[in-house]
Amino acid sequence: MLLKNYKTYDKKPLYLMDGTNSKIDLTVETSDNKQINLADLYFSTNAAAKIEVKNKAQSVSFKLELAPNQYIEQIYSLKADGFELGYDLKFVGLENTLRRQSDVAFHWVNEMKRLEFDLEQSRQKAKINYYLSKGDFEELSGLTAEYQQKRIKETLHWATFNQKFFTTGLIAKNKNFNAAVFATEVKDPKSKTVEKHGEIDLLVGSNDIIAGKGQFSFYFGPNQYYILKKVEAESFSDNVYLGYPVVNWFAKYLVVPLFAFLEGFVSNYGVIIILLSLIIKSMLFPLTYRSYKSMAKMKVINKYLQPRMDAFKEKHRKENGGKEPDMQTTSMHQQELYKKIGQSPFAAVQGCLPMLLQMPILFAMFMFFPSAIELRQQPFLWASDLSVYDHVITFSFNLPFLGNHISIFTLLMSISSIGITMTSNQNTATAGGPNAGMMKVMMYMMPIIFFFVLNSYPSGLSFYYLIQNLITLGQQHLIKRYFVDEEKIEAKISKFEAEQKYKDKATKKKSPFQVRLQEAQEKARQAQQERAEKKNAARNAKMNDKKK
Template identity: 45%
Template sequence: MDRNQAVGLVLIAVLLIGYSLVFKPPVQEQPLVTTDSTTVNTPADIAVEKPQTEAPDAAEQDSVLSSQYGVFASAMNGENNKFQVETEKARYNFSTKGGIIESVELKEYLNHKKEPLILFDSESSSLDLQIGTTHGIIDLTDLYFVPDSQPELVQAGDSTRIVFTATLADGSTVQQTYTLFGDRYDLHYNLKLNGLQNKVLSNEVTWVWEDKMKRFETNLDDARNKTTVRYYTLTEDSDNLKEMSNEAQQENIGEGIKWASFSQKFFNAGIISQNGFTSGTLFNAPVNDTSYVELGRMELKMPVDNLYNGADFTYYYGPNSYKVLKRVTEAYDDNVYMGYKLVSWVNKYIIVQLFSFLEQHISNYGVIIIIIVLIIKLALFPLSRKSYLSMAKMKVLKPELDALKEKTGGDMQKMQQEQMKLYREMGVNPISGCVPLLLQMPFLFAMFFFFPNSIELRQESFLWATDLSTYDVLFNLGFTIPFYGSHVSGFTLLMTLSTLAITWSNNQVSTVQGPMKNIGYIMPVVFMFVLNSYSAGLSFYYFISNLVTFGQQTMIRRFIDEDKIREQLEENKKKNATKGKSKFQQRLENAMKASQEAKKQQQKGRKKK
């Protein structure tokens, strides 16, 4: 969660608590960060240098390779042929040197420059497969492989297998098998060593995957704040390296790892092991080049014995779409941050499902947001009505409350006791207006996480906003205002004005007087600064929500008859005249008396001193 989210959440909480208090009845790199003692390499040191060989002629080169690599030498020479395989979702470029995927292009997406989105390529990413042999450490991606086929297109619903084989001098082989699916972003991968038991000395094979993650979004700061290296352990624990860090980081994970990914705001590249990696070391570091967001690296270890029978993996190269990631493997959807557990269930089980359903029938995402607002507001209308009705009751009781204030002469504790008595006689619950607000909070917080992290809104336009996943620009200022920015977000401005209008409307039925009555006008202005550089979809949602709320309150007000409320309260007073106190009321009064007695004792103690 980035700084804007943290500030926004705090402000939302403050606003809601303040709202409850205002309108309730006056019951009143630089050094590197590590997770252990292990030293972290600097970003410049992270890249693994592969051995370089020079040979003046073929015969001498073969001799050098043979002495250096033994039986692996025969696979150290060959032709580096490249070919492309296209599916409905992506274009994969394979290389026979290493038998690896050199680059992936996601066909359904563009980068911030409206160019093809290349998730990674040979310039930004490298993969090594290191094993210890009788001739030292061998990187299997230095070997030359021969593919059994070179398919050009995989249709939706179909799949294809590509088997890369590197044959060594003694006839043993290294085999890599890729299975691509026509309509999926994940692909299966199998690595198998045939007949190499006597040549391999180490107990482990190490994946060293480094990715200088490319920039895909207009808002570079926001993209960097939401980029990290994420992982999930076999003990079902999901975690990630610290986001928003200006220093390089390293984390050593001693337990089994199910998967690890280079996770950006809207895309990720990751590897999943069927049996799990035994341990791993993860790195990330900031970069100065604005073409990239962050440097990431993972070193993952696995018993080499697993490779003799063929070890199964899954690579994922694609979008951070919750409904897509949910089908990849356990907890892989954690690459999409849905908020704290208290509110994430609202997003996962309500908002995502509703959004997905509307997507199938409506192509305009601004319209989808409006419909979501209407559905949520309709579902929560009984709570909103109850809250507003409670405020209306308090307005009707205001003359009695003012009389009690004069009667008690400023004695707050005595005033509270008299108020409780009045509420009991009138059949009014002083907190009934606050509870509906609290029940609506999960939805308010859920939207705060959903819209900024929803890839469905990425590069989708509505009115003047060209991309609902980031801030809209009504006009540029030409200068920068601290904490605000150099632009004016139109949706944020509309949200602010509509919030001020609702605050004014609520004050018409509020019993609160004095400075507290005006505090509600401050928070909307604060939010204007916080959300000015936030998702346009979020600000637009809040704006439409405010309009619907204003309309609901206007309708409720037209159907609320204060004279009838007064009559009902008077009837309650007659019914409750002989009614005893409830257990809750008795405990509350006892607590107030105890508090009053404690204050008296404190005052006596001060006088003695």
């Protein structure tokens, strides 16, 4: 099965099935308990040796006459567009020839051919997907190289051999596969031509075929979302994996349509990624602005809070024999300080919330780029193919966690991430506490970790993150220079604090927070005293028992 408009990674014609790597057997059981494979029988046809499909669908019929008014017919039909091959199976006048309540079995063995440059990642993507008639999409994991098998004892709608960018599959238009067995394995890990071995066994009742319900279709084509969406089978587009719910909603209804829209105007896919980055960043700018402004405000607030919190803790240690204040006492004192400067105790959370709202889009991109066949064999700058890692820097050996290459786009992305971390540390106050140093180290470690993780991912993904980081650095600079006046925020806090001190001095009354703070401290002191008394009583009782 040749796909005309596609080539393999080494620029050869792309055959999903070439007569040697894949075979489909179709067996029936006769009333005298014989198994007959239709692939072993001779079917005749009146069709021409060559049929060309242009403006309308064409069909070819193959018929096996068994007796007058008794025959098996297989009809193949091909539309003018798309990648479906219709297949109708008819048993006419065979009610007494076939075994009653038996099954017609499709047995499909497929040595999934290597089609992409990155063999290891292609093997991890090669799997079997299937869709149950009740509406559940499931799969046989591609991450497992060892032999795995799954038996299904309920009706199915379709099943596919799903590779990184291409799919072959069989669809029951009447959703009447009544059972199935699926299996995959990497038989020869050293093979450079085969990604994975797979087997699909599907059963359909012979009574259904006799009743005229033998309508099926094969799909041989690309894993392109909008192409799969047109296939007449429920959820067939799920063969393009775009993540879990919420994430895949953003991917399906924002990222994919936006990418397709840009394709209509721009032919260079590197430029499309740049434009996509600019649009997404522009959409998220209100959230970015609020987050950055809130962090800048927290920097000023922490400059006020930290020395006062340190003084409070030092005073508490002096008054309580070097003992640190508990979390409740510390929290209440911190809330009192927030009140004195007229700020919400949740100011820090308000800065993080806009960032969290951006996470689904971030993950949607992470799922979209590795699955985007549109990037396949599309060059940009030094990358020869945006759907795989750029491999300008390669080694003759493998390094742990890195492989035999360094992706330049991923390296630049990691460096820009470190730049964002450095800028963020300069623009926001560093949190205090015993874990502050560790947190700062982790902030710098994360870009390095992502470098190792993304080094073998598609260069298009790393390039997208690189552009996002560069835009982020630019936004941070513009917001700090033109939209956030830290001196104004600091003056406002100082003014509010002075007014609050004047009010406290004039009224000479304790605030509700101060009252609650003192009550909490007193309760804590009493509880501590009670625990000490109980401990002493238990120790004395134990000593008295020993004396007796």
